[in-house]
Amino acid sequence: MTTHAMWQIASAVLLASVLAAGLAWYERTRPPARMVAAVAVLVAFAVIGRILFAPFPNVKPTTDIVIIAGFALGFAPGWIVGSLTALVSNFYFLQGPWTPWQMFAWGMCGLLGACVARLSRGNPGRVTFSLICAAAGLGFGVVMNLASAINLGGSDIVTSFWVYTVRSLPFDVAHAAANFVFFLIAGPLLIRMLQRLRDRHDVVWPTAAREPAHPSTIA
């Protein structure tokens, strides 16, 4: 077996376990119906963003939407928005060995959004957040170049990786710049709308839901 094949198999196993762990994590949070619907709509929105901007390589609002989803909805939903965006959009583009990598890369973008929310206590500056989105674009590029090197490249993974990095540099820079611009224009607005959705659904439950032992609260 060649070292190349070893790389492929090792990365496949690693990715599969990370993705499975991510799904199990989301599963364990037992998302309520409104979270499921919100995640699904965000995924669909990100997918449509990817489809609409398909003619422009790497200039697409998808990464921003995933980061914003993570920011507004939290860690596990952010991860799942990212990884499902990759999975679902590839039903329209092309599923392939790159799908798990994209699921991972976009899932990480979702986590990044949630991290930003946690670290900044929900209030990062507009420009700072835009820069973070740009950086996420570059990070996404690094992951995908690694994927290309492992899946399609030759026997020398490291060289292939650098070749792919050089080759895709203009595209990755475009991705980062587009992320920056998209977030600067629409980011805070989308966050506000998403947070409003979340606020609107915060349940105030004065009556005892599962414990009819306290009928006094109902009367």
Next chain:
Amino acid sequence: MNAIAETAVKALSFGYRDRGGVMQQARATIVVGWCIALGLVVALYENPIVLAFVGFAALFTALRCGVIREVSFVLMIAAPIGLLMALINPIATQNGITVLVAGLQLPLVGTFDVTLEAVNYGLILGFRSLVIFAICALYVSTVDPDELLRSLRRRSVRSAITASLAVRFVPVLARDGMNMAIARECRPGEPPSTAAVVRGAFARSLDRASDSALALETRGYALARPLRVDRDRRRAADWFVLCSTFGLIALIAAGLLTGLASFEDYPLTIIGCSASDVAFAAAIGIVAALPALLVARNTGNRR
């Protein structure tokens, strides 16, 4: 705006088509397994004879499943990528002993030699990527995403429901967006900015999410539990594809143990092409093509 909408419609029309072929008849998970086995062959064997047989098997299956147009469409798009890979390799690697051109200079890369082995291997990489694309195209056009997500519900039921709902939302939201684009043109005076329309579309999507959550609740989502495997529904196509998958895995293992269809990239290109190597490659191709060969297309009602 209209050009973008047209592109979107085109993209939305690509994907799964039920044309009644063996791959569409078989269960989604079984077909995925078969595609992975075929992909494994491509990952483990760089011998171009094996790659050629796998490529033929994929194209033959696509033909018999009525998706040859979809697959060739993908190959047409992928051709430049394959070509690029064939061109990059001689630049990227200095391995190989037969120097064709010495001392070429390029910005960023610097001085380098072009070797025959690197050219050969570049061609093989390019060809291999095309075979991978053919397999992926076959997969996308013959596996029903809905069925695939359904099988995910055996493991991770809430993620699978989320994904199904997202797949369902894509055309709905796209249609909303297109209607809003038309409404924008119907407004008198200066049309509002695209950003405003996108904002409106996003707000509307979130409203749709609230409505959809209600529907999920009334369908008993709160009780959702992993699906049970339904073994009775296995049919002939499933068994053929399953046998082909196991056959491929057995052949891969046998090939690795006996060192058949070997390939050396550097320092000298050595392609195993003895009679037994070719027979081995042909066996892989035939085993892969077997389901498509044996199961006729079912053009009537499916399932």
Next chain:
Amino acid sequence: MSVASLDLSRSSAVLQLDDFSFKYPDGRGNGVGNVSLCVESGQFVVICGRSGSGKSTLLRTAGGLVPHHFGGVVSGEGSVCGRDLRVHGPGELAAYCGTVFQDPEVQIVMGSVRNEIAFPLENLGWESAAIRVAVEETALALGIGHLLERRTNELSGGELQRVVLAAAIVARPPLIALDEPTSQLDPVAADELLATLARLNGDWGTTILLADHRYERALELADRVVMMDAGSIAIDAAPENFLAEIAAAPERHWLLPPTAELCMRSGIAPLPVGAKAARKAIGSRVCVGADPGQQGKSLPTEGEVALRLRGVSHSYPDRRAPAVDRLDLTIRAGQCTVLMGANGSGKSTLLRIARGVQKPDSGTVAASGEVGLLLQNPNDYLIHERVADEAPVFSLARFGLDGFGARDPRDLSGGERQRLALAIVMQNDPATLLLDEPTRGMDRERREELADLLNSLAERGTAVVVATHDAEFAAMFAERAVLLANGAVIADGPIGEVLGGGWHFATEVARLLPGTGALTPRQGAALLGAISPAAVDGEFERVTG
């Protein structure tokens, strides 16, 4: 109440509410107050009332969505099939109450019809063999067996809504709650859905709670009518008594079905429920030769031309037959025209071509001034965060939206959204106003409001063209009717002539009095020889009260 009697009362009660009140947590939406209602097994209950009267809240209660999904302040007691609403949420109640909402698009989760119908059973943990049988049987019972292998994103609205209904009843719940299920459907699909409900109720004894703006069609199926007003129950009676009660209260006359209104205006009592009973009640009272006020009226052939289409053709790439085929049409200023025809007859395409958002393949469109087009769904127009940003102040004021400037357009009710969309389209006073299916999901009162609005626009010289399936609405405002089939005009003339035939493109009154040219209850009553002009003009208390 003793424990024993409580159990007894619940054995046949499918939905039981005792002094039940509910307020939404954030003040949004309309709650209900002190509702007491007991729905017996096998009843067909029609719920009516203005929008915002608490109909939806009542129906959401049946599925446990209120209070569990929304959260909020609850008091009183409620149970569904003996399950206490305080304890059991929508998940547990899914086996007892199926729910159907307005828009089928957002109620579908899965990509194929078979998976969609199986979904609730899978959630409830049924065996796969049992699921297969239940899905097959439900689909066949609802007449959608042929759709089982189809993809959900290829289906029409009517087909989708029947799939949604199938998913709601596949677990054979004793109760189905339907909240405006036909509001997004055309009348034919809506009637099919109601017929299906009648079968469910009759053949399988399913209890049905139905709120619908076309409730008049459901009236003859109903055992009981509950009218909601401002969050509480105003009337709870059998259909005949219900009609008598609203006939006695002039401010509720808008709720009268056209056939009942015709009989009321003609002095027939008691008011008949449904067309069949009305036909019997009217009997041979038709005064031959009476003029309903429409007959013989011809359309003006001169006057300023607002819009002229000549030889217009258009085809879509994915359909072989042209959507519009060498069509000629002249619209005059100040004229109210209705455009009718089956789905796919080219109505929407024609309007889009006339507005200029769709370029025709051939032919010319000449307009004397601006042309405004109101698309089917007012939501397509709502893009800003504040109502004030959507349209200028004077236009908002004209459509009665002056106080709404600071609100979010998405928080408006359906009728308010429609008016806002009109305010957007009408802000530069177009010489021609085109409306595509504006009355979907509107109750009679709002349709009358819109008809008045269109007539007042026409009086100021605007040419109004409405494409609709809704013959009752057409009769309310239009003077001219144009029938389209396969993209061509097959009939064009005064509305009394075109819709007076009493067949498919006809109002209920026209069906009762075919060939007379009478379309509205008022015209029909004149024909039936109303006892006095006063009765024709609206004093009815005397007649029935």
